[in-house]
Structure formats: structure tokens, C-alpha cells
Amino acid sequence: MPVRIWRKPLDAEKIKVKKAEVHILKNQCKGCGFCIEFCPKQVLETSDELNIKGSHPPKIVDETKCALCGFCTAVCPDFAIFTIEKDCKEGC
Amino acid sequence: METKNKAMLSGQHFMNGDVACAEGAIAVGCRFFAGYPITPATEIAERMARRLPQVSGVYIQMEDELASIAAVLGASNAGTKAMTATSGPGFSLMMENIGLAVMTETPCVIVDIMRGGPSTGQPTMPGQQDVMQARWGSHGDYEIIALTPSSVQEMFDLTIEAFNLSETYRVPTFLLADEIIGHMWERVNIPSAKSIKVVNRKKPVTPPSEYGPFKPDEDLVPPMACFGEGYRFHATGLTHDEYGRPKTDSAEVQQDLVQRLCEKIRRNSDKIVKVDRVLLEDAEVAVVAYGIASRAALSAVRKARAQGIKAGLLRLVTVWPFPDKQVEEVAQKVKALVVPEMNYGQIVREVRRVAKETPVIFLSKLGEEPHKPLEILDALGEFRK
Amino acid sequence: MTKKQLEMKHPYERFLRKERMPHIWCEGCGNGIILNCFARALDELDIDLNNVVVVSGIGCIGRISGYVNADSFHTTHGRPIAFATGAKLAKPELKVVVISGDGDLFAIGGNHFIHAARRNVDIKVICANNFVYGMTGGQYGPTTPLEAWTTTTPYGNIEQAFNLVHLAAASGAVYVARWTALHVRRLTESIKKALQKEGFSFVEVISQCPEIYGRHNKMKTAISMMKWFKEASEVRNFSDPAKADISPSRIIVGEFVDVEKPSYGRLLREMKAKLQTE
Numbered sequence: 001m002p003v004r005i006w007r008k009p010l011d012a013e014k015i016k017v018k019k020a021e022v023h024i025l026k027n028q029c030k031g032c033g034f035c036i037e038f039c040p041k042q043v044l045e046t047s048d049e050l051n052i053k054g055s056h057p058p059k060i061v062d063e064t065k066c067a068l069c070g071f072c073t074a075v076c077p078d079f080a081i082f083t084i085e086k087d088c089k090e091g092c
Numbered sequence: 093m094e095t096k097n098k099a100m101l102s103g104q105h106f107m108n109g110d111v112a113c114a115e116g117a118i119a120v121g122c123r124f125f126a127g128y129p130i131t132p133a134t135e136i137a138e139r140m141a142r143r144l145p146q147v148s149g150v151y152i153q154m155e156d157e158l159a160s161i162a163a164v165l166g167a168s169n170a171g172t173k174a175m176t177a178t179s180g181p182g183f184s185l186m187m188e189n190i191g192l193a194v195m196t197e198t199p200c201v202i203v204d205i206m207r208g209g210p211s212t213g214q215p216t217m218p219g220q221q222d223v224m225q226a227r228w229g230s231h232g233d234y235e236i237i238a239l240t241p242s243s244v245q246e247m248f249d250l251t252i253e254a255f256n257l258s259e260t261y262r263v264p265t266f267l268l269a270d271e272i273i274g275h276m277w278e279r280v281n282i283p284s285a286k287s288i289k290v291v292n293r294k295k296p297v298t299p300p301s302e303y304g305p306f307k308p309d310e311d312l313v314p315p316m317a318c319f320g321e322g323y324r325f326h327a328t329g330l331t332h333d334e335y336g337r338p339k340t341d342s343a344e345v346q347q348d349l350v351q352r353l354c355e356k357i358r359r360n361s362d363k364i365v366k367v368d369r370v371l372l373e374d375a376e377v378a379v380v381a382y383g384i385a386s387r388a389a390l391s392a393v394r395k396a397r398a399q400g401i402k403a404g405l406l407r408l409v410t411v412w413p414f415p416d417k418q419v420e421e422v423a424q425k426v427k428a429l430v431v432p433e434m435n436y437g438q439i440v441r442e443v444r445r446v447a448k449e450t451p452v453i454f455l456s457k458l459g460e461e462p463h464k465p466l467e468i469l470d471a472l473g474e475f476r477k
Numbered sequence: 478m479t480k481k482q483l484e485m486k487h488p489y490e491r492f493l494r495k496e497r498m499p500h501i502w503c504e505g506c507g508n509g510i511i512l513n514c515f516a517r518a519l520d521e522l523d524i525d526l527n528n529v530v531v532v533s534g535i536g537c538i539g540r541i542s543g544y545v546n547a548d549s550f551h552t553t554h555g556r557p558i559a560f561a562t563g564a565k566l567a568k569p570e571l572k573v574v575v576i577s578g579d580g581d582l583f584a585i586g587g588n589h590f591i592h593a594a595r596r597n598v599d600i601k602v603i604c605a606n607n608f609v610y611g612m613t614g615g616q617y618g619p620t621t622p623l624e625a626w627t628t629t630t631p632y633g634n635i636e637q638a639f640n641l642v643h644l645a646a647a648s649g650a651v652y653v654a655r656w657t658a659l660h661v662r663r664l665t666e667s668i669k670k671a672l673q674k675e676g677f678s679f680v681e682v683i684s685q686c687p688e689i690y691g692r693h694n695k696m697k698t699a700i701s702m703m704k705w706f707k708e709a710s711e712v713r714n715f716s717d718p719a720k721a722d723i724s725p726s727r728i729i730v731g732e733f734v735d736v737e738k739p740s741y742g743r744l745l746r747e748m749k750a751k752l753q754t755e
Contacts (some may be wrong), residue, residue, distance in 0.1 A: 004645030023485045028498070032699045047677070055504070074517060074661035077509020078499060079487045124567050145749050150566045155592040159559035162552065162589075166532070166563025167551060170571065174563065192553050269516070318572050319548040319564055322527045326543050328551035336496065338543060338551075 005046040015046035018067035024057055032057030035072035037083050041065040045074070099146040099428045102282050109176075109247040110135035112205055113267065114143060116251030117175055119288050122201070123149035124174035126163035128156055128182060130273040133205040136177035157182035158350060159187040169327070171318035177203035182211060183222055184229070190264050191230030194325040194353060197262035197306065197314065199293055201254045204266060205274040206434075208459065217460050218271035220383055220434040226266045227412050233350050235357035237364055238412035241469045242380040244278035250409070256291035261356055262313055270434065272384045272462060300324060306349075307334035312356035327402040355372040361413040368407035371397060371421055372380045375404030377475040378426045380443050381421060382408040384430040384462045392468035402405040403472045404443065414442045430455065432463045489664070494517035494546050501540055505699020506522045507658035508538045511576065511605055514661055515545070518668035524724060529562055530573045532557040534581035537612045537686075538605040541576045555586030561600045564572025569742050570671060572601070579606040580618040583639055587619070594648035596675045599740040601671045601678045606641060607686035615689035623721065625694045641681045642718040646734045651676035653734035657683040657706035660730060667732065676740045683728060 009015070022043060029051055034059050036044045043066045047059035059078065066083060073082040101115055113138050117125070117268040125140040127133075139151070144151040154160040160176045178186065183204045193200055206222045208214030213221075226238045237257050239250045251267055258265035296303050296315040305325040307380070308314045311406035314334075317323035330338040331346045357364065371393060372378060381389040386407045394404035406422050408415055417444075423429055429447055431440040432455040440454040453471050456462050493516070502508045520527065523649045525623045526547045533542040542549035552560045565573040575582075584591050584602050593600065608626055610616040617627040617634050621640065645653045652674045654667040664682060671678035677685035685691060685702035693707045706728065712732040713721070719727040 015486070025485075028497070030504040034505065034700065034703060038703070056673060071661065071671050074513060074665070075510060075659070077502065077506055078512060079489060079493065079509075079513065082485075082487055084488075086486075087735070123638065126563060145745075145752050149747060150745065152562070152566060154559060154562075155588050158556060159562075160590070161588050162559035163563030163566075165552075166550075166560040166565075167567035168563075170530075170564040170567035172567040174567070188553050189556060193749070318568075319530045320528055320568055324526065324546055324548050325551045326551070328543065329553055330551065336543075338540075353570040 003059055010019060016088070018068055019088060020068045021084050021086045022060050022063050023082050023084070024060070026057040026082045028078050029053070029055055029056060029057035031057065032077060032080050033058075034075045034077070036076060039072055041067055044075045050074070099143070099284050100373070102284050105280050106277060106353060107244065107280055108277045109241070109244045109269060110205065111139045112244045112247040113177070113251045113269070114139035115192070115280075115282065115311070116248040117201070118143055118149075118173065119282065119285065120173070120290055121253040122173045122175050124164065124167035124172045125149070125175045125176065126154050126174070127178065127203060128160050128288060129395050130179045130182045132207055133177040133179045134205065135274070136174060138205060157185035158189070160200055161186040161193075161202070164200050165189060165193055165196070168198050168200050169319055169423040171321070173199070173259070175201040175203065177205065177209050177364065179205050179215070180209045180222055182224065192231060192321050192329045193264040194230065194234040194236065195329050197316070198264070199257055199258040199262050199316075200264050202266050203251070204268050206268060206270045214459070216271065218268055218384055218434055218462060219458070220385065220415040220438070223411055223435070224438045225266055228279070229284040233354060235354045236264055236266060236412055237261065237357065237410070238268050240268050240411050241273055242319050242383050242386045244276060247273060247279050248280050248282065250334065250401045251316055252288060256289060259291045259293045260313070260360050261359060261360065262293065262316060265283060266412070268383065268412060270384050275346055287421075290357070294452055296323065305335040305336045306332060308352060308356070312352050312359065348416075358414055362408060364413060365415045365418065366409040366413050368409055370405040370407065372404035372406060372422060375426055376400055376402040377428050377430065377472055378404045379405055379430045379432065379468060379472070380406045380408065380420050380422070381432050382411055382439065385457070388463040388465045389432055389468055391465035392472060395465060395469050396472040400474050401476050403475070408439070413440060414446075419443055419446045423450040426450065427475060432457065432468050432470065434458065434462060443462065489516040489520060489656065492519055492546055493544055497544055498754055500544055502537060503688045505685065505687050506537070507607065507628065507682065507686070508541065508605055510661060511538070511603065511682050511684065514665045515576065515603065517665045520674060521665070522669055524572060525670065528570060528572055530561070530571050530572065532561040532564070532594070533576045534577040534688040535612070536578040536610065538576060541724050553592060555581055555584070555737065557588065557722055558582065558600065559591040560588060562593055562598050565600050566745070567683070568601045569599075570631040571744070574601045574603065574606070574672070576603045579604055579608070579620040579641070580610050582653055582731060583641065583644070591644070594679070596741045597651060597676045597738055598677055599742050601680075603668065603671075603680045603682065604641060605682050606691060607684045609612060609686055609687045609690040609691045611654060613691065623753045624675060625689070630721060640718070640721060640724070642679070642721050642733050643705040645679040647712060649677065649736045650679045650734060650740075651736050651738050652678035654732040655681040655683065655721065655730050656678070657710055657728060659703050659706040660683055660710070675737055675743065680726045683723065
């Protein structure tokens with residue numbers, strides 16, 4: 001077994017991990033499921049909720065897992081989901 | 093695009109009809125030509141290829157007539173006066189996008205130097221076989237404007253008129269000449285640039301947020317924004333509302349749109365239609381003719397008068413919209429109408445529709461030669477007292 | 478949903494004609510992704526929308542011109558490139574972008590494509606290649622793969638398909654790329670490159686049509702088509718476009734051409750300038 005050496009980065013105190021806000025515009029969703037399927041962090045899952053189009057929009061499982069990669073924003077054919085960096089000026 | 097006045101012609105010139113057409117276009121501000129070589133309209137393209145770059149314009153030879161008319165519509169929507177020129181086979185290829193020009197109310201001028209058809213027919217021979225195609229060639233209900241020059245001078249003058257009408261009514265406008273008028277050489281007087289009447293399309297006065305590209309004024313013609321002017325308009329060949337939004341399932345929008353596209357021309361036909369009346373005051377028989385056939389008709393009428401026949405000529409400068417009133421007025425006064433055409437019976441149908449009870453004698457001519465004055469005179473001879 | 482979330486606007490909303498949303502495209506259609514990537518490209522390049530003209534033809538993606546909040550024209554079937562050529566030459570300061578489908582650009586409009594590329598007219602062509610005529614209910618077209626089932630190839634397609642990137646490269650395009658609708662970042666980068674480049678630029682997007690194509694060809698959902706893109710795609714930048722296959726097992730994607738060549742517009746301007754000084 002190789003020895004695993006863990007060390008704390010020197011600038012760990014200065015660097016803040018960005019936190020994400022995932023926004024779902026439920027009524028624009030047609031329910032294709034791309035955002036759920038191709039999210040690298042499994043942030044989303046299908047909801048039981050029906051929107052005005054009769055589709056099941058995604059729901060957020062765990063927003064803290066979102067790495068802000070923006071793939072869901074880009075791959076959504078219906079402009080129904082986007083992520084932004086959380087405003088943490090006053091603490092998150 | 094900037095115009096260099098030094099490149100504008102004026103004064104007397106000896107030229108053929110195709111060249112006169114090109115010069116008329118340049119004089120009225122046409123700065124874009126897209127075309128495809130075809131006899132007997134090629135000389136228009138050749139002249140434009142030489143002249144347009146001199147006046148900062150664009151000449152482009154497209155891969156076919158489908159592309160030529162499409163490029164013309166693109167240029168016109170970008171704010172440039174644009175034209176193309178062709179003959180029968182090319183004219184047939186343009187029909188679909190002529191419909192798009194009608195539907196999107198894109199001003200443009202289409203010159204058709206008519207030759208013998210159907211199909212490839214007689215490329216180097218004259219004809220007047222496309223007048224109905226100009227009117228009805230694209231699908232759906234619509235109205236267009238078509239002018240029929242009968243001299244080289246008119247090739248110049250009516251090209252200017254065609255652009256002015258097209259810009260005024262936002263409608264494709266046709267110049268229907270024939271091989272003889274296109275290739276014939278005559279003297280042309282080109283007035284000074286200042287004295288040439290130039291009409292430009294109405295521009296919107298509303299801010300972009302309120303602008304509807306198909307929202308008409310009282311004259312039924314909507315003001316026209318062009319690409320890059322900040323209006324961010326949308327146009328489509330689909331049935332659309334006043335804001336250019338597709339409405340493919342609304343009977344009401346379809347009704348209103350088609351009606352307006354037709355009525356903007358019909359209601360303004362008094363302003364559009366031009367005819368030339370010769371010796372009609374006391375005429376007992378009248379020739380109704382246009383284009384090349386009207387030249388022999390004029391000669392025949394004069395000869396008839398010399399023989400004591402009270403003949404007159406109604407020369408149609410505008411064939412579309414059809415001069416209903418003007419033809420009807422003559423038909424009511426005379427015993428008969430004579431219609432010579434270089435086809436197998438096209439405008440004569442319109443004359444018969446309007447003439448009602450008045451007999452109409454049709455003189456068809458197909459092939460190389462235009463009507464001889466004597467042939468028309470023969471028809472008039474029946475009305476010798 | 479919190480009040481704050483209700484008020485949130487999508488970052489690309491300003492690129493869309495909001496009153497026309499939702500678009501007409503089916504659930505999971507690649508056209509929406511193309512529109513999304515196009516909006517992102519415009520956003521990242523910070524292009525003045527007043528100078529952009531979007532021209533489209535007929536077919537599902539033809540509706541895209543009506544959704545982009547720029548000057549736009551929905552032309553007849555097959556003619557957007559010819560229309561765009563006229564618009565660009567008449568007003569060279571415009572960024573003229575044609576977005577249309579494989580049938581529109583390569584069947585009925587194929588001649589215009591090769592000639593615009595040959596002339597090197599400074600227009601950008603984005604082609605949504607979904608292998609089928611979607612709007613008319615799924616007939617085969619110039620890009621339908623051999624053996625595919627469509628409503629007009631009920632016994633399997635026996636026609637060879639066009640290789641669009643090869644055709645574009647051979648015709649003289651200065652920029653040629655192919656991505657699938659799953660390659661959203663690289664697709665956006667290619668659209669950005671095309672927008673910035675002088676000359677005829679072509680971006681092919683292999684786009685899923687789950688309703689009309691996929692479900693008849695062993696891919697029942699949009700996700701299964703996207704998974705095909707994921708599994709089959711092989712990035713081969715600047716490889717020979719002649720060998721850029723599309724098959725069930727392999728989709729060659731990448732940038733294939735990026736060369737410099739004076740555009741038609743530039744040569745025209747130079748000719749006119751020369752005439753003025755003579």
C-alpha cells in the first residue's frame with residue numbers, strides 16, 4: 001500500500017470555495033432530463049411535480065455539491081436552469 | 093452607400109435597352125445587382141458589373157436565379173436598393189422568392205427581358221409570354237406592379253419608375269421588356285441627377301420598442317426598418333401579424349394580411365397606373381397594346397387615320413395592376429378593340445374582361461418577327477366607313 | 478421557491494424574444510441547445526446585438542431566427558445563404574449568421590452552400606444536422622445514415638450520406654468544425670471563433686431529434702441520443718475531414734479547418750478602392 005501523505009494547502013485560509021445557487025425556471029422546463037443525467041456532481045433529480053406544460057422539472061438534491069461548472073445551463077434546450085455564484089458577502 | 097456623382101451619366105447617349113435599364117437603375121440609386129447570365133438580359137448584368145463598382149455599389153454573379161433573387165432580398169433588407177435581371181427560364185426559377193418579397197414587403201426590381209417560351213424556347217427571339225407569369229407566377233393571392241417599356245428611353249425612365257413604385261409600396265416591381273426592346277439601340281436623354289425623381293422607402297418614426305415591421309400606415313404600407321438600424325425586427329414568409337410573429341393557425345391574421353397585401357396596390361392603382369392615349373378622342377376603333385407591339389400599333393393607327401379610319405391607341409405603360417378604368421373608358425366609346433400581343437393570348441383576357449360587350453379582336457404573334465403595322469392596319473380596315 | 482428565485486432572470490434572456498418563448502421544439506431537441514450556445518457565444522464576445530442578423534431557412538431550426546433578439550429573417554427553403562450573401566455585401570458592418578438544418582442547407586440549398594464557401598463570403602453558417610426532415614414528419618435527407626429507418630426509407634436507407642465537414646472544406650470554407658449537441662463548451666468556442674473570423678465559416682452540430690429520428694432508430698429518448706454522442710464521439714482536431722466518419726460506433730468531431738484567406742467582401746472593397754484612385 002502506498003503511503004498517502006495529506007497536507008493542508010498553505011493558502012487554505014485565504015481561498016474560499018465558491019458556493020453555488022442553482023435556479024430552476026420550472027415552467028420553462030420540458031422535462032428532457034439532460035441537466036439531471038449529465039450533472040457531474042448529481043446535484044439534481046426528477047421531481048414528482050408537474051409544471052404548466054405537464055413536464056416534471058428537476059429538483060435540487062444537494063446544492064452544496066454544485067461545482068458551478070455551468071454544464072446544466074449550457075445544455076438546457078429550454079433556458080430553464082442556470083447556476084450563479086452565491087453572494088457570500090454577508091456570510092453563507 | 094456613397095454615390096460618386098462624377099460616375100453618373102447625363103445628356104444624350106446612344107445605347108441599347110438593356111444598357112439604358114442599367115443606367116436608369118444607377119440613376120435612381122440602385123447599388124446592388126445579383127444575377128445570372130441569360131439571353132437576352134445578359135447585357136444588363138454586364139453593364140452593372142462595370143458600372144456598380146464605379147458608384148460604390150455591389151455586383152455579384154450568383155450560382156443561379158434562385159440565389160440571385162434571394163441575394164436581392166437580402167440586400168434590400170439591409171437597406172440598399174437592389175435589382176436582378178433575367179429572362180423566361182430564370183424568371184421561372186425566381187418565382188418562389190418573389191412570393192417571399194411580396195410576403196415580407198421587400199422592395200426590389202425584377203427585370204424580365206422576355207423571349208419565346210415555354211421552356212428554353214427561343215432565347216434570341218422576342219416574346220410577351222411572361223406577362224401572366226409576372227402577375228400570377230408565385231403561389232397564393234397577391235398583387236404586384238409591372239411596367240412595359242416600348243422604347244430604349246422608356247427602359248431608362250421606367251426602371252426609375254419601377255424603383256420608385258417598389259420603394260413606395262414595398263412590393264416587388266417588374267420591368268417586362270422583350271428581346272427587341274432590350275437589344276435595340278436608340279437615343280436616350282439622361283436628365284441631370286438633380287432632376288431625377290427618387291423615392292426612398294418610408295422609415296419608421298416609432299421607437300424600436302413600439303415598432304411593428306408590418307404595421308401599416310393609412311396607405312396600408314408599413315414603414316420599413318432595415319438590418320443594423322437598431323429595430324431588431326423579424327420577418328418571415330409564414331403568415332405573420334403586424335409584429336412579424338408567425339401566426340400559422342389564425343384565419344383572422346391570414347385574412348387581414350392577404351387582404352392588405354392586395355389592397356395596398358388595388359386601392360392605390362389610380363396613383364400607380366400609367367397609360368398613353370393617342371388619337372382616342374374621336375376614335376371608333378382602338379388598339380390596346382404594350383411594349384414592342386405598341387410600336388407597330390402606333391404606326392398602324394397613323395396609317396389608318398390617313399385612310400380615314402377613326403383609329404386610336406391606348407398604350408399600356410402599366411400592365412399590373414391592370415388599367416381597368418382606362419381600358420373600360422375606351423371600350424365604351426369604340427365599336428371594337430384590337431389587341432396585338434407577342435403571345436398566344438394573355439393581356440387580351442384582361443381586355444375582354446373589362447370590355448364586356450365591346451368586341452375584342454386578338455392578333456397573336458409568335459416567333460421571330462414582331463407585328464407588322466400592316467397586319468394591325470388590316471384589322472382596323474374592317475372599320476373603314 | 479423563494480421570492481428571490483422567482484425574480485431571477487436567465488442570464489441569456491436578453492438574447493431571446495421572450496414573448497415568443499417557449500419555442501416550438503420538442504422535449505430534448507438539440508435546436509434549443511444550439512440556440513443556447515449561440516446566445517452564450519454572443520454574450521462572451523460581447524457583440525452588439527444591433528449589428529447581428531440571423532437568417533434561417535425552412536424546417537424546425539428555421540424558427541430560430543424568430544427567437545433571437547436581433548434583426549432576423551426567416552427565408553424560403555434552401556435560400557438563407559443566398560439571402561445572407563446579399564445582406565452581408567450590401568452592409569458589410571453586419572455580422573450575418575445563417576442557422577439552418579441539413580436538409581435546408583445541403584439538399585435544396587446545397588448549391589448555395591458550396592458557392593458561398595467558394596467565394597469566401599464573410600458569413601457564418603451553423604448547421605443543425607439531425608439526419609432527417611423533422612418538420613415534415615421524418616423523411617430521409619442528404620445526411621441520413623445508410624440503413625436508417627425514416628418514413629420514406631421504410632426498408633432502410635440505401636443512399637450514401639454527405640460528410641458535411643469534408644464538403645465545406647473542399648468548397649473553400651476558412652473555418653470548419655463539427656461538434657455534437659453534447660459538446661456545449663467546444664461548440665460555443667467554435668461559434669465564437671466563426672463569429673470572429675473573416676470569411677466563410679462553418680460549424681456543424683450533430684443534433685438529436687428524438688421524436689422523429691431517434692425513436693425509429695433504436696434511441697427512444699433524447700438522453701439515449703445524447704449518450705450515443707457521448708460514447709461515440711472522438712475528438713480529432715485538424716484531422717483529414719474526408720475521414721470524419723459518422724457511424725453508430727464513431728462520430729469524429731473537432732475543428733478541421735482554420736486558415737486565412739481574403740474574403741469576397743475584402744476583395745470587393747479593394748477593387749472599389751482601386752477604381753476610386755484611378
